[in-house]
Amino acid sequence: MSHTIGVDVGGTKIAGGVVDRNGKILESVKVESPAEDSTAIVTAIADMVNDLKSRHDVEGVGISAAAFVDQARAKVYFAPNLAWRDVELKKRVEEATGVTVVVENDGNSAAWGEFVAGAAFDSDDLLMVAVGTGVGGGLVVDGGLYRGGYGIAGEIGHVRIEREGRPCGCGLHGCLEQYASGTALERSTHAAATADPATAARLLEMAGGDVAAIEGPMITEAARNGDGFSIGQLASLGAWLGEGAAILSAVIDPGVIVIGGGVCEAGDLLLRPMRTTYEAQLTGVGHRPVPELRLATLGNTAGLIGVADLARR
Numbered sequence: 001m002s003h004t005i006g007v008d009v010g011g012t013k014i015a016g017g018v019v020d021r022n023g024k025i026l027e028s029v030k031v032e033s034p035a036e037d038s039t040a041i042v043t044a045i046a047d048m049v050n051d052l053k054s055r056h057d058v059e060g061v062g063i064s065a066a067a068f069v070d071q072a073r074a075k076v077y078f079a080p081n082l083a084w085r086d087v088e089l090k091k092r093v094e095e096a097t098g099v100t101v102v103v104e105n106d107g108n109s110a111a112w113g114e115f116v117a118g119a120a121f122d123s124d125d126l127l128m129v130a131v132g133t134g135v136g137g138g139l140v141v142d143g144g145l146y147r148g149g150y151g152i153a154g155e156i157g158h159v160r161i162e163r164e165g166r167p168c169g170c171g172l173h174g175c176l177e178q179y180a181s182g183t184a185l186e187r188s189t190h191a192a193a194t195a196d197p198a199t200a201a202r203l204l205e206m207a208g209g210d211v212a213a214i215e216g217p218m219i220t221e222a223a224r225n226g227d228g229f230s231i232g233q234l235a236s237l238g239a240w241l242g243e244g245a246a247i248l249s250a251v252i253d254p255g256v257i258v259i260g261g262g263v264c265e266a267g268d269l270l271l272r273p274m275r276t277t278y279e280a281q282l283t284g285v286g287h288r289p290v291p292e293l294r295l296a297t298l299g300n301t302a303g304l305i306g307v308a309d310l311a312r313r
């Protein structure tokens with residue numbers, strides 16, 4: 001039976017895998033990403049595909065990247081971390097490999113992965129919120145990936161939740177990702193620990209006394225061990241996520257909301273406060289079904305599995 005290849009292009013690594021029809025990864029490989037050289041990344045992707053297809057019967061390739069991808073799923077308009085500007089990625093990788101290529105945004109790919117093989121397997125309408133350095137995500141509507149009029153739907157990290165709020169890398173102010181990302185969690189924890197070191201004693205001890213050395217996974221670990229300060233920081237992040245999810249739910253009415261990214265490790269310490277705020281902000285609560293909030297199940301392979309499946313369709 002024929003398989004597809006999924007390639008997940010990140011700022012530091014390029015991960016590739018051969019995936020079967022059930023979303024199972026049969027072989028995976030990883031190389032350093034030459035992120036500063038836009039041509040070298042294309043070559044690295046093509047080399048990876050050629051290597052994998054020398055050992056497997058492959059019918060298509062999907063490439064997932066943190067990028068604005070056009071409606072034809074062929075051209076990258078812009079990828080801030082990959083030095084790509086108006087790159088004909090589909091054409092170039094097809095020429096170098098002889099295999100049909102589909103290009104997709106990373107949030108969309110991860111949403112599709114969780115839809116076909118992960119946490120949202122039982123719903124046709126999914127809102128995926130991926131919490132990492134920023135906040136990404138994707139939408140599945142009526143069983144299909146919702147890409148929008150120009151291919152760039154689902155940029156949920158840039159929904160504005162605070163007027164005159166914190167400045168965002170996108171050039172605007174008050175975007176969700178300035179409050180609800182892993183970066184925002186660290187930033188607000190650093191500020192709170194600086195303002196009142198005594199309450200953050202546990203975290204400071206873990207970080208060797210250096211506020212700037214407090215990182216997301218430490219906050220999660222301390223919270224899981226019962227540290228009230230860390231639990232509060234995660235609750236605040238969860239509340240912002242709940243707020244953002246409620247705004248989006250008013251428009252798309254998702255069947256399921258899936259939260260992905262490293263913060264998933266926090267489990268209920270994140271989900272419970274998120275759910276509380278979500279239900280408080282969701283329009284019509286008490287007179288409507290409330291979507292379930294779930295943790296992603298595919299981890300950092302969601303994009304690879306998702307885009308490999310998209311390459312089959």
Ligand SMILES: [Zn+2]
Pocket residue numbers: 157158168169170171172173175
């Ligand atoms: Zn923004």
